[in-house]
Amino acid sequence: MAAESGARAWLGGGSPRAGSPASSPDLGRGGRARSEPGPGPGPGSGAGPGSGPERAGARWPGAAALGHSFRKVMLTKPTFCHLCSDFIWGLAGFLCDACNFMSHEKCVRQVKTPCTSVAPSLVRVPVAHCFGPRGLYKRKFCGVCRRSLEAPALRCEVCELHVHPACVPFACSDCRQCHRDGHRDHDMHQHHWREGNLPSAARCEVCRKACGSSEVLSGLRCEWCGVQVHTACSSALAPECTFGQLRSLVLPPACVRLLSRSFSKPQLFRISERACPEPDAGDSEDGGDPAGPGREVPAPESNKQALRIFDGSDAVHRNRFLVVSVPRPARSEEVLEAALRAYHLTEDPRGFELQALPWPPQAGCAGAAGKAESGRTPEEEGGRGPRAREAAPEAWVIRALPRTQDVLKIYPAWLKVGVAYVSIRVTPESSARSVVQEVLPLLGRQAEGPESFQLEEVLMGSRQVQRTVLAEEEPVLDRLRDIRQTSLRQMSQTRFYVAERKAEVPRVSLFVGGLPPGLSLQEYGSLLDEAVATKAELVTLSHVYSSQGAVVLEVACFAEAERLYMLVRDTAVHGRLLTALVLPDVLHAKLPPDCCPLLVFVNPKSGGLKGRDLLCSFRKLLNPHQVFELTNGGPLPGLHVFAQLPRFRVLVCGGDGTVGWVLAALEEMRHQLACPEPAVAILPLGTGNDLGRVLRWGPGYSGEDPLAVLVSVDEADAVLVDRWTILLDAQEADLEPPKIVQMSNYCGIGIDAELSLDFHQAREEEPSKFTSRFHNKGVYVRVGLQRMSQARGLHKEIRLQVEQQEVELPSIEGLIFINIPSWGSGADLWGSDSDSRFEKPRMDDGLLEVVGVTGVMHMGQVQGGLRSGIRIAQGAYFRVTLLKATPVQVDGEPWVQAPGHMIISAVGPKVHMLRKAKQKPKKAGTPKDARAEEGPAPEVGPKERRR
Numbered sequence: 002m003a004a005e006s007g008a009r010a011w012l013g014g015g016s017p018r019a020g021s022p023a024s025s026p027d028l029g030r031g032g033r034a035r036s037e038p039g040p041g042p043g044p045g046s047g048a049g050p051g052s053g054p055e056r057a058g059a060r061w062p063g064a065a066a067l068g069h070s071f072r073k074v075m076l077t078k079p080t081f082c083h084l085c086s087d088f089i090w091g092l093a094g095f096l097c098d099a100c101n102f103m104s105h106e107k108c109v110r111q112v113k114t115p116c117t118s119v120a121p122s123l124v125r126v127p128v129a130h131c132f133g134p135r136g137l138y139k140r141k142f143c144g145v146c147r148r149s150l151e152a153p154a155l156r157c158e159v160c161e162l163h164v165h166p167a168c169v170p171f172a173c174s175d176c177r178q179c180h181r182d183g184h185r186d187h188d189m190h191q192h193h194w195r196e197g198n199l200p201s202a203a204r205c206e207v208c209r210k211a212c213g214s215s216e217v218l219s220g221l222r223c224e225w226c227g228v229q230v231h232t233a234c235s236s237a238l239a240p241e242c243t244f245g246q247l248r249s250l251v252l253p254p255a256c257v258r259l260l261s262r263s264f265s266k267p268q269l270f271r272i273s274e275r276a277c278p279e280p281d282a283g284d285s286e287d288g289g290d291p292a293g294p295g296r297e298v299p300a301p302e303s304n305k306q307a308l309r310i311f312d313g314s315d316a317v318h319r320n321r322f323l324v325v326s327v328p329r330p331a332r333s334e335e336v337l338e339a340a341l342r343a344y345h346l347t348e349d350p351r352g353f354e355l356q357a358l359p360w361p362p363q364a365g366c367a368g369a370a371g372k373a374e375s376g377r378t379p380e381e382e383g384g385r386g387p388r389a390r391e392a393a394p395e396a397w398v399i400r401a402l403p404r405t406q407d408v409l410k411i412y413p414a415w416l417k418v419g420v421a422y423v424s425i426r427v428t429p430e431s432s433a434r435s436v437v438q439e440v441l442p443l444l445g446r447q448a449e450g451p452e453s454f455q456l457e458e459v460l461m462g463s464r465q466v467q468r469t470v471l472a473e474e475e476p477v478l479d480r481l482r483d484i485r486q487t488s489l490r491q492m493s494q495t496r497f498y499v500a501e502r503k504a505e506v507p508r509v510s511l512f513v514g515g516l517p518p519g520l521s522l523q524e525y526g527s528l529l530d531e532a533v534a535t536k537a538e539l540v541t542l543s544h545v546y547s548s549q550g551a552v553v554l555e556v557a558c559f560a561e562a563e564r565l566y567m568l569v570r571d572t573a574v575h576g577r578l579l580t581a582l583v584l585p586d587v588l589h590a591k592l593p594p595d596c597c598p599l600l601v602f603v604n605p606k607s608g609g610l611k612g613r614d615l616l617c618s619f620r621k622l623l624n625p626h627q628v629f630e631l632t633n634g635g636p637l638p639g640l641h642v643f644a645q646l647p648r649f650r651v652l653v654c655g656g657d658g659t660v661g662w663v664l665a666a667l668e669e670m671r672h673q674l675a676c677p678e679p680a681v682a683i684l685p686l687g688t689g690n691d692l693g694r695v696l697r698w699g700p701g702y703s704g705e706d707p708l709a710v711l712v713s714v715d716e717a718d719a720v721l722v723d724r725w726t727i728l729l730d731a732q733e734a735d736l737e738p739p740k741i742v743q744m745s746n747y748c749g750i751g752i753d754a755e756l757s758l759d760f761h762q763a764r765e766e767e768p769s770k771f772t773s774r775f776h777n778k779g780v781y782v783r784v785g786l787q788r789m790s791q792a793r794g795l796h797k798e799i800r801l802q803v804e805q806q807e808v809e810l811p812s813i814e815g816l817i818f819i820n821i822p823s824w825g826s827g828a829d830l831w832g833s834d835s836d837s838r839f840e841k842p843r844m845d846d847g848l849l850e851v852v853g854v855t856g857v858m859h860m861g862q863v864q865g866g867l868r869s870g871i872r873i874a875q876g877a878y879f880r881v882t883l884l885k886a887t888p889v890q891v892d893g894e895p896w897v898q899a900p901g902h903m904i905i906s907a908v909g910p911k912v913h914m915l916r917k918a919k920q921k922p923k924k925a926g927t928p929k930d931a932r933a934e935e936g937p938a939p940e941v942g943p944k945e946r947r948r
């Protein structure tokens with residue numbers, strides 16, 4: 002028995018350490034012959050990126066410690082080194098047969114990147130990826146086969162892993178760990194390295210020299226802090242990651258707990274199906290193989306033959322194979338080696354064999370598998386090995402030869418730092434219990450007794466990590482044989498943990514939205530019971546948000562949570578489809594003192610439709626658990642998740658309507674928030690973006706670097722903005738309570754609301770046409786021109802009281818109450834002329850300004866800066882009487898208001914907004930100069946700089 006303490010893993014944390022036990026399994030043997038590369042972009046195709054190497058025969062014996070099997074190749078095309086990213090001058094390079102790592106001779110000794118064949122064994126904490134839809138990623142490279150991504154490829158929505166669809170099954174489950182899940186929870190946070198695809202201008206943090214490349218997959222970048230280094234330099238950095246520039250904004254993974262079983266990653270991160278579709282047949286979901294039926298087998302060159310290679314029974318059953326091209330004739334060993342390499346298996350080929358499969362399969366794949374599993378060798382099957390076959394492409398299945406004993410690595414699940422394991426020999430007598438008994442003394446835990454521990458099998462698939470507890474009597478050798486029989490790749494992605502046998506109490510928080518508002522806890526309980534048959538003994542209604550028509554269910558059983566989640570999303574109540582979201586718990590007590598995390602809301606429907614890309618960028622830059630899509634349940638799920646945090650900030654990505662939506666939700670939730678007044682920043686995605694403009698966030702987002710946006714949010718200053726309450730009391734609706742809406746920008750009655758209404762109706766009818774801010778403004782102009790000659794005489798249809806005093810209205814078509822100096826996308830309705838009748842307007846003075854417009858022509862003039870509105874009044878309390886049904890808009894959201902009263906007053910508290918700090922002046926100015934430039938709103942206090 003050999004007990005080896007393992008090393009820190011490279012993938013998923015820590016620095017690469019060649020030669021350590023964890024990174025030096027018995028792989029990457031030398032002395033093998035090489036077959037020609039197979040076709041297609043799959044990892045089995047063998048050739049290095051852009052190299053087109055010819056066989057040179059010589060083999061480099063080093064770097065086997067990292068699983069590579071390097072050999073010297075002749076270069077026929079310009080080729081770059083994957084270690085130093087420089088051009089390889091001369092005719093020879095060193096290429097790893099399994100992962101396509103290409104290197105200079107001088108660099109090959111310094112290679113620290115492990116081969117994909119051993120990468121799964123180096124993952125610190127297995128975390129599945131979350132692949133989005135196929136997309137074109139120009140000048141990016143596959144993280145598995147290292148080749149360029151010319152055709153549509155996949156990218157993880159949470160980390161920067163890019164892969165060919167065919168390479169997905171070979172990707173490690175080494176995504177960012179964004180929450181605690183009760184399995185391997187760490188408090189110390191380490192860098193999470195991702196290799197390659199760095200911008201070409203990237204500079205190494207250690208040596209300050211260029212470390213990015215657009216030619217090859219090289220260099221490393223930490224997925225959390227963004228630090229970029231040469232692979233060779235990475236060991237000079239401390240393993241601990243402090244989240245870099247965004248450290249005060251990131252919600253630390255140690256503060257988030259989410260127990261999940263088979264919820265998928267997109268479900269856990271609330272990524273819509275459209276953004277993260279189910280893998281299609283060609284995407285080779287886990288357990289499948291990268292090629293499959295329907296894939297053309299290219300005609301081999303005359304001196305080569307193409308073979309279909311299946312990895313175990315599962316591949317045969319699913320009829321999924323890889324095509325490998327070998328010389329004609331080829332020796333059996335040559336074919337076997339090429340087949341193993343195609344599946345990234347660099348173990349000793351003597352432990353494997355190829356079994357012939359009848360091709361094409363006659364009676365279904367399962368039948369074909371049954372035949373192949375007869376245990377006979379290809380020679381016995383047809384009397385001839387691969388060498389002799391010459392007809393149509395042949396099919397072979399790779400099998401592991403039976404083993405009478407095996408060496409098994411057992412990882413202690415409780416270790417918080419690094420990947421460490423002990424290796425033990427398992428024989429036909431070994432059971433899960435005997436393995437636990439054997440490893441405990443090696444790990445110093447024998448005193449606790451084997452009954453406190455269990456053996457867990459973890460399948461580290463790239464899309465899902467599956468955990469299974471082995472039964473105590475389970476014969477371990479049989480289990481290993483079964484896994485290999487199913488798939489050899491699956492075996493290389495399977496890890497065994499000895500774990501404390503703690504009764505994990507399942508607890509899943511399920512948010513259910515879209516329910517009728519205004520019900521009691523009991524009423525929501527009965528309604529859900531009726532709609533989805535909730536099991537009372539497993540489900541508790543932990544929170545009721547009656548006014549929003551939403552509840553949070555606490556479910557004490559994973560299967561029940563999964564059932565409810567699926568069912569709720571398929572259920573309509575009162576004709577409205579319900580929303581279901583899995584929500585994490587935020588462990589507020591673990592929030593570091595210098596951290597004030599950002600809660601991000603994105604409205605993908607706003608103005609220029611830039612929200613989808615931003616969602617993706619923010620999920621990568623921050624913790625995806627802090628990013629919420631507003632079309633998926635509104636602001637409430639995010640506010641519920643952050644409710645216990647003692648401090649946080651909010652970023653609203655959307656237009657004025659969206660900002661108002663979030664501010665209203667914040668106001669409603671205020672008493673349930675541990676941080677009742679979080680400051681709110683704006684990323685202006687809308688059409689008008691008036692509040693965003695006055696708070697210096699700009700007229701509209703047009704693709705600026707999302708990292709720079711977040712840095713600006715972190716550096717912004719808090720200011721106060723008045724918040725107005727509008728009570729709408731319709732005369733006809735005597736029995737209904739008055740409606741209340743909140744306002745921070747403006748409230749328009751008459752013509753501007755009418756244009757707004759026309760615009761929104763047009764957008765509802767054909768949302769696909771409203772794809773740019775410019776187009777949207779064009780629609781305002783079109784609807785404006787259509788109403789150019791409209792003259793209903795609004796002043797005759799309404800009455801206005803300011804502070805209880807009747808005010809006579811001039812002849813107008815629109816009456817507008819303004820709180821900020823921007824309306825209709827940046828127009829200044831009040832104007833800058835001083836006026837002895839009124840105070841100078843401010844957005845925090847508790848006063849609103851009232852102006853009139855005479856029609857569309859007048860509004861156009863205001864837009865053109867040629868005129869301002871007709872100044873009518875300034876005050877803090879207004880009463881408007883509508884004699885007829887009239888269009889009304891609040892912060893750009895319009896409706897037709899029935900005749901009755903509108904009371905506008907500042908009953909609520911002011912809101913804390915974040916105003917973008919002014920760009921630092923080019924020339925050094927004095928602090929006094931800088932203060933003189935400040936706008937009208939007072940700062941709440943200089944925001945503490947956290948960095």
Ligand SMILES: CCCCC/C=C\C/C=C\C/C=C\C/C=C\CCCC(=O)O[C@@H](CO)COC(=O)CCCCCCCCCCCCCCCCC
Binds near residue numbers: 687825861
């Ligand atoms: C002189 C003829 C001018 C014809 C112009 C026709 C129509 C548009 C005129 C004015 C539109 C003004 C206001 C918008 C209306 C309602 C919105 C009110 C609520 C609100 O502000 O909502 C915002 C929330 O974010 C969203 O609103 C917008 O984004 C509005 C965008 C409006 C863009 C209109 C651009 C029009 C440019 C016209 C410039 C004409 C200048 C020349 C004038 C010469 C006159 C002789």
Ligand SMILES: Nc1ncnc2c1ncn2[C@@H]1O[C@H](COP(=O)(O)OP(=O)(O)OP(=O)(O)O)[C@@H](O)[C@H]1O
Binds near residue numbers: 686690
């Ligand atoms: N309070 C709200 N409640 C529900 N949905 C809203 C609310 N406000 C906005 N929306 C939705 O978001 C969409 C986009 O609104 P938003 O105001 O963000 O963008 P916009 O109208 O393009 O920009 P702007 O308001 O700056 O002109 C609206 O069409 C609406 O579907």
